[in-house]
Amino acid sequence: MIPPRQPQWQPKASRPRLIIKYLARRPLIWIVLVAFAARMIGLTYHSLWFDEVMSTYWAARPVSDIWRVGLSLTQDKHPPLYYFMLHLWTLPFVRSSASPLSNGWGDTIVRSLGVVIGTLAVLPTFGIGTRLGDRRSGVFGALLVALNPFLIWYSQEARMFMPATTFALAGLYGVLRLWDRRVQPGPTGLATATGFARVLPGIILMILGFSAALYTYLFSAFLLPVVGGWLLVLWWNDRDEHCARGRFTAGALTLLAITILFLPLARSAWRVSGGEAVPGQAFAGMWQAIWRFLKVYSFGWPLWPGQVSTWAAIGAGLLALLGLLTLPGRRTVEGRHGIGAPGGPLLASWLAIPVLTGSLLLARDTTVFAEDRYFVFLVPALCLAWGAALDWLWTWRLAAGVAGLALVLGLTLTALPRNWAPENRREAWREAAAMVAGTAGPNDAVLVQPDYVHLAFDRYFGGRQPVFYPFTHLLADPAEVERPLGGLAGYDVIWLVQSHLEGLDPGNLVAGWFAGRFPLITEAFPAGIALRAFAQHYRTSEVPQGVSLLENPAGFNKLELLGCSRQPAALAARDDVYHPPSGWVHATTYWTADGGPPATDLIPTARLVDAGGQVWGDRLEREGDTFHIWPTSRWVPGEVVRADFDVNLNPRTPKGTYQLVIGVPGFATQVACGAVEVK
Numbered sequence: 056m057i058p059p060r061q062p063q064w065q066p067k068a069s070r071p072r073l074i075i076k077y078l079a080r081r082p083l084i085w086i087v088l089v090a091f092a093a094r095m096i097g098l099t100y101h102s103l104w105f106d107e108v109m110s111t112y113w114a115a116r117p118v119s120d121i122w123r124v125g126l127s128l129t130q131d132k133h134p135p136l137y138y139f140m141l142h143l144w145t146l147p148f149v150r151s152s153a154s155p156l157s158n159g160w161g162d163t164i165v166r167s168l169g170v171v172i173g174t175l176a177v178l179p180t181f182g183i184g185t186r187l188g189d190r191r192s193g194v195f196g197a198l199l200v201a202l203n204p205f206l207i208w209y210s211q212e213a214r215m216f217m218p219a220t221t222f223a224l225a226g227l228y229g230v231l232r233l234w235d236r237r238v239q240p241g242p243t244g245l246a247t248a249t250g251f252a253r254v255l256p257g258i259i260l261m262i263l264g265f266s267a268a269l270y271t272y273l274f275s276a277f278l279l280p281v282v283g284g285w286l287l288v289l290w291w292n293d294r295d296e297h298c299a300r301g302r303f304t305a306g307a308l309t310l311l312a313i314t315i316l317f318l319p320l321a322r323s324a325w326r327v328s329g330g331e332a333v334p335g336q337a338f339a340g341m342w343q344a345i346w347r348f349l350k351v352y353s354f355g356w357p358l359w360p361g362q363v364s365t366w367a368a369i370g371a372g373l374l375a376l377l378g379l380l381t382l383p384g385r386r387t388v389e390g391r392h393g394i395g396a397p398g399g400p401l402l403a404s405w406l407a408i409p410v411l412t413g414s415l416l417l418a419r420d421t422t423v424f425a426e427d428r429y430f431v432f433l434v435p436a437l438c439l440a441w442g443a444a445l446d447w448l449w450t451w452r453l454a455a456g457v458a459g460l461a462l463v464l465g466l467t468l469t470a471l472p473r474n475w476a477p478e479n480r481r482e483a484w485r486e487a488a489a490m491v492a493g494t495a496g497p498n499d500a501v502l503v504q505p506d507y508v509h510l511a512f513d514r515y516f517g518g519r520q521p522v523f524y525p526f527t528h529l530l531a532d533p534a535e536v537e538r539p540l541g542g543l544a545g546y547d548v549i550w551l552v553q554s555h556l557e558g559l560d561p562g563n564l565v566a567g568w569f570a571g572r573f574p575l576i577t578e579a580f581p582a583g584i585a586l587r588a589f590a591q592h593y594r595t596s597e598v599p600q601g602v603s604l605l606e607n608p609a610g611f612n613k614l615e616l617l618g619c620s621r622q623p624a625a626l627a628a629r630d631d632v633y634h635p636p637s638g639w640v641h642a643t644t645y646w647t648a649d650g651g652p653p654a655t656d657l658i659p660t661a662r663l664v665d666a667g668g669q670v671w672g673d674r675l676e677r678e679g680d681t682f683h684i685w686p687t688s689r690w691v692p693g694e695v696v697r698a699d700f701d702v703n704l705n706p707r708t709p710k711g712t713y714q715l716v717i718g719v720p721g722f723a724t725q726v727a728c729g730a731v732e733v734k
Contacts, residue, residue, distance in 0.1 A: 173210025
């Protein structure tokens, strides 16, 4: 008798190997991690722009105010749900004294809500792609959503656009979950409790997803007719099956319930838009908007040459078209297709119906297509179309599928870093506030115009100078600015910060009032902001306290340089924030003409020179500076005159130490105003 064979001993797999094996079989986990990592990169590279600051403003209000304002849409044009979520999200940090309205970690806290919700968008995208096509389509679509530059941008923005998109995706997935053939109601259809329970998750997802989307962002309503179209297509495809009518009835009643829940907000939106909207022409500019959407939704804002961007957008459009054409009818045998219906028409309606509806509404409001972000919920549909096309190529020829996926991911990853490029800054409030705080004197003041943008400036401003914002309405008469600005006469320098001036000061009366009276001592233009400083007390009887005087005042005929200072002491030759492409050194000088004014007007020079006398930076010529406002031929004996210079560096200035020297044309004398290190 042959003895039984003893089983060979098998070593037990280690826990790390089991985890790796588990994760390798579940690509969605990796996609979620990739999506989260991509949205955390450079999260605070851009300072909060004005709209994001308004999000923090409303989120900091009591819950009752959030709901009252959000439902009436009078003080703010967006529904309340996002502000309420941000309120709850930041509440623990408020209690721990790390206010979300503060700088530093505050930006990370505020934006992290969008990061989390934006990351979760890959889950319903995968579910939709799997049911419209197959598992590979879902994986490709979810991966493209995870890395899409446009979606990453709005996931990092503290606004409602990406959260509403994620909620809407959950609702669309609920429609397909309701109709999924793998979820059978049973032989008696939906009439029994068991049958209804099997489709209840889809109904819940529809109600919660679309209600949340609608109460987060009004344009989510463009997807409601998409849902109606999906239900009709799905019912027509399965009309001969015993439970098709029950599924359609359940979906239609759910859509009706969603619409009823949305009616109070829709009524407010229609009333408010009717009072402010400018009527236009239906379908005017629709094709231009579609082309613009295709370019930015595909790859964001890459700084590619024009032809490269054009051909990349054309390629993205053709790939999406391939996905729409090849998705219908594939894998419908033996229930392998989740909904048992052609997915191409469903995906095409998702893309087409909102655009057509918006084109019709142009007759009521010309701003429907004004911003690309308004239709951000179309981007996942494009990603799913690309995923379906790549899936078809993968099935047709493996090499074609691999090459197509590599090309799409290559272009996406090449374009993605431009999200964090200086050229793509929206509004640099952090940088503007830092410049004022680091440069302004103790008796300076800040004037912000118009009044409401002071919230953005105040968020980052750490200086002790007072901030004024008296102008709240349209300025058409110069007399309107005289009294408020005259009240600031006691301050040495007024730092004028302007942004969002469209239509509020068409004649630039505020800046003109200062420019007509006082010298412009410096200016900078961080993204979206104009920053100018005017010296009101530039003519005094003595050098102000705290100014470093020269040991041996330098004489230039009848002009005498009493003191000078420079800042910063160290900088980079290139600058991409305040005045690209060069760094600036600011010099403040004090002069007198005790012997009487010179016979001719003199304008000093200010230059950055190396040890060999080579000039690497020169003074910027400004018609509004001290020597143009108050020419030297008019100077009064005994008065001290302040004059400021901005020295513009050559962006190729080598690293090293340089001297800032002050001189006067026609005189050999040069005064060293301090050393400057170029990093």
